[in-house]
Amino acid sequence: MYKDKRRTGEKQEQSQEVERQLVKRLWPLLVALQQKLDRRLVSTFLGLVMAIVMHRHRNNGLLLSELGGYLLGAEHCRAGTKRISNLIHSQKWEASLMEDFLWQQGTQRVEEIWVQGERPLIIWDESVLEKPESLQAERLCAVRSRKAVRLKRIKPGFFNPPGGRPIFVPGFHWLKILVVGRTGSPRLAHMGWWTTRGAQQSQKRTE
Numbered sequence: 001m002y003k004d005k006r007r008t009g010e011k012q013e014q015s016q017e018v019e020r021q022l023v024k025r026l027w028p029l030l031v032a033l034q035q036k037l038d039r040r041l042v043s044t045f046l047g048l049v050m051a052i053v054m055h056r057h058r059n060n061g062l063l064l065s066e067l068g069g070y071l072l073g074a075e076h077c078r079a080g081t082k083r084i085s086n087l088i089h090s091q092k093w094e095a096s097l098m099e100d101f102l103w104q105q106g107t108q109r110v111e112e113i114w115v116q117g118e119r120p121l122i123i124w125d126e127s128v129l130e131k132p133e134s135l136q137a138e139r140l141c142a143v144r145s146r147k148a149v150r151l152k153r154i155k156p157g158f159f160n161p162p163g164g165r166p167i168f169v170p171g172f173h174w175l176k177i178l179v180v181g182r183t184g185s186p187r188l189a190h191m192g193w194w195t196t197r198g199a200q201q202s203q204k205r206t207e
């Protein structure tokens with residue numbers, strides 16, 4: 001019983017520390033959201049980011065119902081899911097607000113590195129988000145599957161790997177820009193997804 005209480009206290013302290021760090025990092029964005037959204041939606045946004053940071057997994061994504069459970073507890077997952085839905089579908093804000101925030105953070109990091117007498121480096125990182133089992137999601141386009149390339153490699157002790165042309169699956173193109181210096185952590189300046197099909201189609205050069 002004593003060990004359980006101690007572990008619970010440690011988890012609460014860790015959660016509070018994560019929340020303090022997030023508020024410090026996201027403060028300009030939270031202020032901008034506060035001017036457009038209800039306070040409850042801003043609180044939902046902060047809790048949603050915190051849940052993603054603490055429970056994210058490289059291979060397994062987080063379902064909306066899972067996020068709702070992390071937000072308000074497993075017994076109130078439906079209410080948490082409803083809050084997330086209200087935040088996402090609110091007409092009072094749009095994604096450009098977050099894009100501007102990321103760009104300002106990247107610009108600030110560039111200026112900090114110059115002040116330190118160093119040369120800032122901009123890392124251009126692009127990939128694809130594969131949705132091989134999806135056909136109904138909006139803005140899907142054909143992307144070259146990197147997972148298929150890995151599966152086609154010849155492995156010791158196995159034979160007859162599939163060959164032929166590159167495999168294309170439904171998905172999205174993905175682009176990210178990072179600002180880095182010789183010291184300090186990287187700073188995200190831009191992240192976006194784009195498609196080559198549909199009404200919102202674009203090209204790599206434009207992006």
